[in-house]
Structure formats: structure tokens, C-alpha cells
Amino acid sequence: MRYLPKSDSDRREMLDAIGADSLEALFAHLPASVRLNRPLDLPSGISEYEIVRYFRERAAQNADDYSCFLGAGVYRHFRPVLVDTVVSRGEFLTSYTPYQAEISQGTLTTIFEFQTMICQLTGMEVANASMYDGSTAMAEAAMMAVRITRKNRVLVARSVHPEYREVLRTYAKNQEMPVEEFGYAAEMGTLDLAELERQLSGPPTAAVIVQSPNFFGIVEPVQQAAELAHRAGALLVAVFTEAVSLGILHPPEDVDIVAGELQSFALTPSYGGPYAGIIATKERFVRQMPGRLVGETIDADGNRAFCLTLATREQHIRREKATSNICTNQALLALMASVFMAVYGKQGLRELALQNLAKAHYLAGRLQPRFCGKFFNEFTVRMEGKSPDAVNRALLRQRIIGGLPLGRFYPELADSLLLCATEMSRREEMDQLAEAIQ
Amino acid sequence: MTSRVRPHLSYNEPLLFERSSPGKVAYQLPELDVPPVDPKEALGPSNVREAIDDFPEVSEVEVIRHYTRLSAWNYAIDFGMYPLGSCTMKYNPRVNELVARLEGLAWAHPYQPESLAQGAMEVMARLEAALAEITGMDAVTLQPAAGAQGELTALLMMRALLERRGNPRKKILIPDSAHGTNPASAATAGYAVENIKSNEAGMLDVAALEQHVNEDVAALMLTNPNTLGIFEEQIERVAEILHAKGALLYMDGANMNALMGIARPGDFGVDALHLNLHKTFSTPHGGGGPGAGPVAVKRELEPFLPVPRLKRTGKKWAYDYRRKDSIGRVRAFYGNFGVLVRALAYILAHGGPGLRNVTLDAVLNANYIRRKLEPHFDLPYPSPAMHEVVFSDARQAVHDVHTGEIAKRLIDYGFHPYTVSFPLIVRGAMMIEPTETETKHELDRFIQAMIDIAGEAEQDSEIVRNAPHATRTSRVDEVAAARKPVLRWKPA
Missing domain, CATH: 3.90.1150.10 (Aspartate Aminotransferase, domain 1)
Known part of the structure; x- marks a missing residue:
């Protein structure tokens, strides 16, 4: 098989070194009762040519030239050609999470640039290295607001992407985090400020979540929503799904957390994923922010260097007390988005x-x-x-x-x-x- | 002595913002074929932003040079071996990249009509079926974006099942050797975490488990083979103990590379598990993502799977959104489809018998390394190894050389470090997972490098302690980074 780089004589030599008679012998310690005593019921392997043909046929079953x-x-x-040129480089494509800073400066530098550009676009002070997607970024932003305010109720506009709201409900359900919705104005298609104000007079609220442009494409009165939220002691979480809008739309001031989706920045629709979400916020909230962060430092020779930092927020250090269970980010997609931002500028x-x-x-x-x-x-x-x-x-x-x-x-x-x-x-x-x- | 790496041209490269100068562009849009619109009129004057301050302004050739130079500062599988235990860094077949970019797949919109998405749905259905067969489970969801989200998804489903039975319970049991995501996911699912000790063989202590399991325990989260690379030989007994008390068995499938075609979690009592497609199924790590974390479950948990579910109606695939017991969505749309395409391409390339050969070679490689390095490094748990082996730095520590330093020294020999300081139950852990895609030659080079470093630790320990020496960036000061975080560039 072309992905297995050993000859049978290699295997024989290695087994001899181990002192095993056969490959099978390496599994002799497994209880017989757990062993699978038949071949997997999957067809035999196929050639590269057949793989390409299979997926071309599947692609042809989908919409083509509509x-x-x-x-x-x-x-x-449109995706600038340079995007795939850059992310197809094995040095980026086949590298691991940059825990070993000395041999990961390429990835670390691109993430630092990414964090910077997201700050510039959103008007926030810090941004993380990316989240799974916009929907989970929004749910994580809500949980972050709960940690910051030590309140637990979340108000979300019905003009926020419906699937994002579904994800929020799934995450909120077992965290004693009641999620309530407020409507939109029938004429304008913007969030109903009066209804928001009424709901904010209820139990203490951790976060008000709005999306702009909203699900209907309409620019929301984010500033007014933020004022109402702050008056009630809640944080304002602003969501975006169309990152290109940030090229012309003023990033709302007075927002506490921005949660967004970067699919528009050179990530193909790809039938729903993979995409890249982001969370950006004020500096004072950084320790409650989920996800990886890259920071600037120096190496032993005093040269500028970058590394993953503030890991004490993360699951591999803090385990059940971490800010989130998230482990991966969407580094390669964040890189695509970075190249897109660099090209368009x-x-x-x-x-x-x-x-x-x-x-x-x-x-x-x-x-x-x-x-x-x-x-x-x-x-x-x-x-x-x-x-x-x-x-x-x-x-x-x-x-x-x-x-x-x-x-x-x-x-x-x-x-x-x-x-x-x-x-x-x-x-x-x-x-x-x-x-x-x- | 094995040959170390030799230096090559390494370019200095400023940040994009430092390369930037006003008026430079790397793009050209088509001429607008509709009348322009005044943004202030269309959006309202207060909604329109001025220029994005300090955003990059560079030319096309500078974009290429910038990223090409940065890429050269990375290590990658395409350069050499990544013996990172638990991470399964294997070769990433390039045909998978090609098929994921086919226009009909890559440009498919998640809301395009089902009649025009049959190819994408077929890909997902076929992958679900293949993963169910490989794991011996009854149903699979492809929606979770990564392993940790898969864990959360499964725990939410288990909670829903237990609620249905009358009591969601309070606790999740987790062995002390577990990945950090396990306790973090349990907390996100609203559970308290209780740790269980491992025994001297490096396996879950079954007697301790028996004492811990009661009506408050919802589930045990177990990695098998565990993070020591040891198969939990009592796994069936473990399942029995849990099931007898109405609790469930969750398996972290991060180490599925050790089991394909050999043993199936569904056959040894597991109720739910997640898979990391970016580990076992070869989708590229990309410097930290994207991954995909499908969850496979037994029939009893099937009603609770996230919506939507694929279903066959006549000759067509359709989505079923009306599932009253579903835990809901865990992310928008259907999952990381592009990653799913790559994983299916990998499964098709190997086929059923081939996947078993993957496991055979992965376990062969780990055992070969273990046998060759055993004379030089301390092996805290002598139980048979599966796909990875965990040594400790005990024999080097007497010379004041520790696992993190040995790991950094490996870089000078042209290897990525192994996994350091994990699992937590081994002091000075050195966790090595070669995967099946390394040649004997590369394994021998790695083994020799480790032996050389063990020698250096005795005779020239300074060279190990100050490693790496061959990189353009010397030891990075991570403490300074955390003390005073600089998380973005700002103009001088």
C-alpha cells in the first residue's frame, strides 16, 4: 500500500529485533473476547485514480454551474489564488499545533498577524487564534460573559442566525444558563429595542447577543443595544457572519465581546465547513477568553519570537476548571483568512x-x-x-x-x-x- | 552517531504591517457592472467606517515572499518524523487535498436544495457507515468540529439518556492518565469530575472503580489504549461494573490508530466514543486545525444524536430535522465537511484490510522503538505497548537533564520533540508515537538520535540543557510572554 513505507523484509527485521514471531504476536495480550475475528466489512483499497473518479462523480451529483x-x-x-498557494505548502499544511515555539515560528507569526488584523477589523483590543466556527464562537462568548459578570441569563435577538441560536441553546442547557430571545421590528427588520429594554428589566442578565448585519442582512442598532445592556449591567456580544461587511461598516464601539465567522475570507462554502470563528474582546477580559492565544516575546539571544501564551486558561493545564473544553483552533483556515486580508489589504x-x-x-x-x-x-x-x-x-x-x-x-x-x-x-x-x- | 541537521538559508522577515506602505495593492477586482452606491446613503452615515487603521498594504509578490519565508521557519511532517504521543501525526495524502477542492464539493452551499446536494450527502452517509463498521457502533454523527466537541456531544447525549431514565446523575469518572479535554468537556456538560487512579500496570484500577461507581455516576471517560499506550485489558469488566449500576462507558477514541480491524469499542462494551479524523484518518493538522470529531454511539443513544440526521427516502438522501429527543445542534450546518471528504478518501484508499495493516504497522513501529530504547531510558510501565510508548527521564534526571530538554535537543537531530510531561501520572514523561507512516530508516535515525542524546546527557549535559542550537530561533522565553502579554502588533 502506497501510504505504508515498509517492505516485508523491513517488517521481518523489526519483528526479529523485538523478538516477536509475527505482527499478530504483538496483539497476543489482548483478551480473545475483545478481538474482531473477521475482516472489517469495507471494500478493498483503491488507487489514486479511482479515488479522484469517485469524488468527481459525487461532485457532479451536486449543483454544477448554477x-x-x-x-x-x-x-x-472570490478566493485569491495565493490563498491555496500558501496553505498548500507542507510547512503549513502538515505542521502540528505550535507548542514547540523554536520550530513553529512560521505558524506563530501568522497567528500573531491574524490576531492583529482581527483587532483592526473589529475595533477590539485582543483576539484569539480562532474558534471552530461562528456558531460555537457565539456560544463560547455567551459562556465567557457569564464568567465575567457572574450572572447567568442570556438574551439573544431573534434576528441572530437561527442555527447559531440553536447551538447556543445546546451549550447553555446544562450550565444553568437560561437563554431568552427578543424579537425584531416587523417593518425595519432590526432588533426590537423596546422589547430588549423590557426584558432587561427582568432577572439579572449576563449578556445581550446581537448580530450585525443580522440574519436578514440588516445593520442593527448595536450602539443602542449596548447602551441598554450596560445600563442593566450586562455585556454586549456582537456577532458577525459576513466578515466582508467589516470593510465598510463601522465596528460598533462599546461592544464587550465580538464573536464572528470568517468564512467570507477565502474559505470555500464547502457544504458548511470547516470554517473559522473568532472571539475578540477588551484587554481586561482576556483571562476569561477561550481558545489559543499567541504572544510576542524574545528568544535566548534577545531576538523577537512568538509563542502560545496564557495557557493557564486552557484545558490541558486547567482541566475541568478551564475557560472552555476547546483544544484545537482552525489554524489553517485562519491562515487562509490572513492571506485573504493581506491580498485585499x-x-x-x-x-x-x-x-x-x-x-x-x-x-x-x-x-x-x-x-x-x-x-x-x-x-x-x-x-x-x-x-x-x-x-x-x-x-x-x-x-x-x-x-x-x-x-x-x-x-x-x-x-x-x-x-x-x-x-x-x-x-x-x-x-x-x-x-x-x- | 546519527547526522544532525545542517543550516540552510533562513530569511529574516518582518511582520506584514512592517512590510506595508501606503498605496500598494495585491488585488484587482472586476470593473463594477452595476451603478456604484454611496455607502453613507445605503448604510447610514454613522455606520460607515473610515479606513481600517494600519491594515496591511502590500503587493502580490510580497505576499508570496512573506508567507514562503515564514513557512520555512516551521517543522512539518513533510520534513520528517513527529513522534508526538497521542497526536498521531501521520503522513497526509495529497490526493485528499485535491478531492476536497473539487468545485462541486468545495463550492457546495449548505442551504442548496437537497436534490442538488446528493453527492455531498452520499459522501457523509458513506463515511458514517464506514466509521460505524470500524468502531462496531450503531450510529454516527459527523457534526462535531473536533475531538473535544465530540466529547461534549457524547456527554450531552448520555445526560439526555440518563434523564430519560429518571436521573441525569452528577459525576463523571476520569482516570488520572486522561487527556485534559475530558474533564473540561465534562464540566461543560454540567458534571462534576472525579479522578480514578491507575494501577502499577498502568491500567485503570478496577477495584478503585468498583468503589467509585454508584447512583451518582453518569459515566466513565476512558481512553483505550490509554495515554500510556497500554490496552485496558479489563475493559469488559469495566463496562460490566458501570452498566450494572446504570452508568455508561465513554471512550476517547484519540488512539483508534491502535485498534482498526483488531478490536472494536462497540464489541467491548463502549456506549459512545469520538474519533479524531485529524489523527487516525490522516487529515492534516494544519498547524492546529481544522479537525473533525465524529461521535459513534450504541442504539440506545441514537435518538439523542444532534440534528439534522441523514436518512434515505427512496433513492434520495434527505435530512431529518424532526427528532424530538435530539440534544439539538452542536454547530451550524452539518460538520466540517471538507475534513470529512479527506477522511473518506483515506478510508477508501486503504480499504478494510488496509486499515488493519495501518494498525499492525503502527504497533510494530512503537514496539520497535520501545525495544531499541529500553536499554537507554526508564520504562515506568512494562505492560505491552500498542501504538505508542511512554518512557521517563529518570535515568537522565540524575545528570540534571529532563524530558523537556531532551525533547528540545531532538530538534537539532531533525525531529519534532515527542510529547513532554504527559500523561501526568509519569514524572518526566517522554511519550512517543511514531505512527505507521515512518520508514524503518527514519525510525532507526530517531532511535540513534535518542541514544546519542542519552550519551550527551551523561557526558556533555550542557549541550542538551541549552538546546536547540540549530534553529533560527533559540530557546523562547515563554514566561516573559505570559507575564506581560503582547497579543497584537501596534505601530511604534
């Missing part, structure tokens, strides 16, 4: 965001957005007289994947589709979509 207007937490953005990220804004507003101009709130590159449209599913089915016949029918997550919006346009949406495609919908 226009796509889905967003809803996963966005189609200061000017490019802004121009990219402006293109997204222009495309979505062009499409929205041809359709009638349901909400009147300010939006970035996604918006909601009510289907008149047809069901969103029927509209989508008709679109598929024109090789267009339409929007996300919202009824699945919001019964009151069962007549609506969530549509997204990015820099990759061409005008002809958008015209075709608009004509097909009307």
Missing part, C-alpha cells in the same frame, strides 16, 4: 465591500425588499401569490439557485426569501433572477 443567491451565514466570494477590503453593497442594492432595486432597514449584501423579499419553494423550483429550471425560504426558521416569514448578492454576482444573472421572480 447561479446562486444563497447567503444566510455562508457567502460566495486596506484598499481592497473596502472596495470589495463597496462592490457587495452595490450588487445587492442593484438586485434589491429590481425587487421589493420586505424590510426597510439598511442592509449590506443580503435582503428579504416577499413572494406575492406564490410560495418561496415554488419560486425556487422554477428558478432551478433556469439553473439558478434562488434564496433561502425563511419559513423554516421564521414561520411569520413563510412567504419570504432571503437573497444575497456578492462581487461574484453578475448583472445578467441578477437580471435573470429578478425577471424570474416577478
Whole structure:
């Protein structure tokens, strides 16, 4: 087998050195009753050619060459070629977590740069080396707020990604962390500040969680939500799922924790993952932050060097008292996002965001957005007289994947589709979509 | 004497921000084919940001040079052996990278219609079935993003099952040799942790377990083979003791590389386990992630699996979201699909008989190292080794040379250090896991390096204590980093 680098004579020599008759003899100490006495019921191994063919066939069963207007937490953005050039280097791809700083300065330096760029983008003072994804980053941010405030109730806006809220509930359930939701304004599509204020007058609250742009693509009044939260002694957790929006949107001030998803930064949609989440916060909360952190230091010769730091927050040191059970981060994906940020840079990220804004507003101009709130590159449209599913089915016949029918997550919006346009949406495609919908 | 590494050009490289200068770009967007929009009008003036202060401004060639130079400061499997116990750093087949990037898979949107996602769903269903067969379990969820999240997922399911039986119970038992994620995950699932001692053979003390198990115990979390590389020979008895008191047996599957085709957790009494696809199933570590931590369970736990579940309706795959007993979601969408693709490619490449050969060679390699190094290093637990072997620095410590220093000295010989100071029950632990993808030649080089270092510890201990010497970065001051954390670059 091509991945096993020994010849039979190598094995024989090694067994002789060990003093074993056969490979089987190495397992003689296992109780007979635990042994599997038959071959695994899986087909024999196949060649590289057959592997490629198998996955090409699977890829062909999926959508191929469709226009796509889905967003809803996963966005189609062009990936600069340099991203794969860099992450395909074995030095990055096949290296381990950088615990051994002297031979991991490459990875450590890229993470330090990553932490810096996330701070610059979010306006926060510290950022970690990444989390699994946006949804788990949000749940971890809520638990972090509970540790900081020593209160346990969490209020989350219904305009936050529905699957993120589901993950939050799963994490919260056994931590005596009641999660309550507050609604959105029917006209604007923004979070309902009055309802938030009412709920904050209830039991003590650890965190208020809002997402901006929200699930409907609309920019939330984060600042006002933060003021309400702070007045009630709660922290404000701001979530983002569309990182490109940070190229043009002002990072909200007065936010205590930012939890976000970097999929938009050169991570392919990849049917839902792997992605990279982040948590960024104020310096004073750093010891309650989950996840790996890289810090600057010096080596024995006084040269600048980097290493993993503040590990006393983490599970391998603190075990059950750790800030989180998380062990891995998403280093390779954080690297992809870093290369993306380096390629687009200061000017490019802004121009990219402006293109997204222009495309979505062009499409929205041809359709009638349901909400009147300010939006970035996604918006909601009510289907008149047809069901969103029927509209989508008709679109598929024109090789267009339409929007996300919202009824699945919001019964009151069962007549609506969530549509997204990015820099990759061409005008002809958008015209075709608009004509097909009307 | 084995040959040490020799220096090669190592470029100095500033941070991106230090390379940056105004007006440089590495991108070009297509000309906008729709009218531009005034952001202040579209978003509201107060919502629009000015320039992102200090964000990088570099050219394309500088991006390539920057990351290429940094990459050269890393060690990686592509350079040589990573004897990191418990981490299973094996060769990462490159065809897996290619298939994960096929457009129909890599650009599949998680919300595209099921009718246009059948290929992706087939990949996941096939992987679920393969993992169930390998582990001897009844059902598998691919949703958890990594091993620790897999642990949490399984514990939440166990809790749900015990609640259904009338009492979620209070405690999780964890052997003193366990990975740190085990107690951390137990705490996240709302359980108290109680540690159980290992016996002189390096196995779980069954008598102690019997005393600990009562109506308050929800489950035992056990790694098997354990972190000493020793198979828990009493595993069936352990399962019996737990089950007799209504408690469950969770297995940390981090060491599944020692068992494929040889023994199946499902056949020796395990109720749930997670797998680390980035260990046993060869998906690249990527400097710390992404991983994937599928969980395999027995039928009794199946109703509690995270939503959605794949189901076959006629000739099509579909998602089932209506599962009233499910613990809910543990992450958005369906899991780290790109990692799942790579793992399935690995399983297909080896096939059933081949996976067994993986285990045979992994165990052969560990035992070979053990036999060759036993004359030179202290072996605290003489029980038979599986896929890894744990020595201690006891014989070097008398010369005031310790495991961490020996590990750093290995770097000068061209190897990544072994796992240091873990498991916690071995003082001065040196935990070595070669995996199956090392040649005999590389193993012999590693063995000779270890023997040479043992010699240096006796005769020239300073050279070991101050290692590494061959790296561009000498010993890094981690204490200073923690004392006054500098976690981001700032302009001077």
C-alpha cells in the first residue's frame, strides 16, 4: 500500500529485533473476547485514480454551474489564488499545533498577524487564534460573559442566525444558563429595542447577543443595544457572519465581546465547513477568553519570537476548571483568512465591500425588499401569490439557485426569501433572477 | 552517531504591517457592472467606517515572499518524523487535498436544495457507515468540529439518556492518565469530575472503580489504549461494573490508530466514543486545525444524536430535522465537511484490510522503538505497548537533564520533540508515537538520535540543557510572554 513505507523484509527485521514471531504476536495480550475475528466489512483499497473518479462523480451529483443567491451565514466570494498557494505548502499544511515555539515560528507569526488584523477589523483590543466556527464562537462568548459578570441569563435577538441560536441553546442547557430571545421590528427588520429594554428589566442578565448585519442582512442598532445592556449591567456580544461587511461598516464601539465567522475570507462554502470563528474582546477580559492565544516575546539571544501564551486558561493545564473544553483552533483556515486580508489589504477590503453593497442594492432595486432597514449584501423579499419553494423550483429550471425560504426558521416569514448578492454576482444573472421572480 | 541537521538559508522577515506602505495593492477586482452606491446613503452615515487603521498594504509578490519565508521557519511532517504521543501525526495524502477542492464539493452551499446536494450527502452517509463498521457502533454523527466537541456531544447525549431514565446523575469518572479535554468537556456538560487512579500496570484500577461507581455516576471517560499506550485489558469488566449500576462507558477514541480491524469499542462494551479524523484518518493538522470529531454511539443513544440526521427516502438522501429527543445542534450546518471528504478518501484508499495493516504497522513501529530504547531510558510501565510508548527521564534526571530538554535537543537531530510531561501520572514523561507512516530508516535515525542524546546527557549535559542550537530561533522565553502579554502588533 502506497501510504505504508515498509517492505516485508523491513517488517521481518523489526519483528526479529523485538523478538516477536509475527505482527499478530504483538496483539497476543489482548483478551480473545475483545478481538474482531473477521475482516472489517469495507471494500478493498483503491488507487489514486479511482479515488479522484469517485469524488468527481459525487461532485457532479451536486449543483454544477448554477447561479446562486444563497447567503444566510455562508457567502460566495472570490478566493485569491495565493490563498491555496500558501496553505498548500507542507510547512503549513502538515505542521502540528505550535507548542514547540523554536520550530513553529512560521505558524506563530501568522497567528500573531491574524490576531492583529482581527483587532483592526473589529475595533477590539485582543483576539484569539480562532474558534471552530461562528456558531460555537457565539456560544463560547455567551459562556465567557457569564464568567465575567457572574450572572447567568442570556438574551439573544431573534434576528441572530437561527442555527447559531440553536447551538447556543445546546451549550447553555446544562450550565444553568437560561437563554431568552427578543424579537425584531416587523417593518425595519432590526432588533426590537423596546422589547430588549423590557426584558432587561427582568432577572439579572449576563449578556445581550446581537448580530450585525443580522440574519436578514440588516445593520442593527448595536450602539443602542449596548447602551441598554450596560445600563442593566450586562455585556454586549456582537456577532458577525459576513466578515466582508467589516470593510465598510463601522465596528460598533462599546461592544464587550465580538464573536464572528470568517468564512467570507477565502474559505470555500464547502457544504458548511470547516470554517473559522473568532472571539475578540477588551484587554481586561482576556483571562476569561477561550481558545489559543499567541504572544510576542524574545528568544535566548534577545531576538523577537512568538509563542502560545496564557495557557493557564486552557484545558490541558486547567482541566475541568478551564475557560472552555476547546483544544484545537482552525489554524489553517485562519491562515487562509490572513492571506485573504493581506491580498485585499486596506484598499481592497473596502472596495470589495463597496462592490457587495452595490450588487445587492442593484438586485434589491429590481425587487421589493420586505424590510426597510439598511442592509449590506443580503435582503428579504416577499413572494406575492406564490410560495418561496415554488419560486425556487422554477428558478432551478433556469439553473439558478434562488434564496433561502425563511419559513423554516421564521414561520411569520413563510412567504419570504432571503437573497444575497456578492462581487461574484453578475448583472445578467441578477437580471435573470429578478425577471424570474416577478 | 546519527547526522544532525545542517543550516540552510533562513530569511529574516518582518511582520506584514512592517512590510506595508501606503498605496500598494495585491488585488484587482472586476470593473463594477452595476451603478456604484454611496455607502453613507445605503448604510447610514454613522455606520460607515473610515479606513481600517494600519491594515496591511502590500503587493502580490510580497505576499508570496512573506508567507514562503515564514513557512520555512516551521517543522512539518513533510520534513520528517513527529513522534508526538497521542497526536498521531501521520503522513497526509495529497490526493485528499485535491478531492476536497473539487468545485462541486468545495463550492457546495449548505442551504442548496437537497436534490442538488446528493453527492455531498452520499459522501457523509458513506463515511458514517464506514466509521460505524470500524468502531462496531450503531450510529454516527459527523457534526462535531473536533475531538473535544465530540466529547461534549457524547456527554450531552448520555445526560439526555440518563434523564430519560429518571436521573441525569452528577459525576463523571476520569482516570488520572486522561487527556485534559475530558474533564473540561465534562464540566461543560454540567458534571462534576472525579479522578480514578491507575494501577502499577498502568491500567485503570478496577477495584478503585468498583468503589467509585454508584447512583451518582453518569459515566466513565476512558481512553483505550490509554495515554500510556497500554490496552485496558479489563475493559469488559469495566463496562460490566458501570452498566450494572446504570452508568455508561465513554471512550476517547484519540488512539483508534491502535485498534482498526483488531478490536472494536462497540464489541467491548463502549456506549459512545469520538474519533479524531485529524489523527487516525490522516487529515492534516494544519498547524492546529481544522479537525473533525465524529461521535459513534450504541442504539440506545441514537435518538439523542444532534440534528439534522441523514436518512434515505427512496433513492434520495434527505435530512431529518424532526427528532424530538435530539440534544439539538452542536454547530451550524452539518460538520466540517471538507475534513470529512479527506477522511473518506483515506478510508477508501486503504480499504478494510488496509486499515488493519495501518494498525499492525503502527504497533510494530512503537514496539520497535520501545525495544531499541529500553536499554537507554526508564520504562515506568512494562505492560505491552500498542501504538505508542511512554518512557521517563529518570535515568537522565540524575545528570540534571529532563524530558523537556531532551525533547528540545531532538530538534537539532531533525525531529519534532515527542510529547513532554504527559500523561501526568509519569514524572518526566517522554511519550512517543511514531505512527505507521515512518520508514524503518527514519525510525532507526530517531532511535540513534535518542541514544546519542542519552550519551550527551551523561557526558556533555550542557549541550542538551541549552538546546536547540540549530534553529533560527533559540530557546523562547515563554514566561516573559505570559507575564506581560503582547497579543497584537501596534505601530511604534
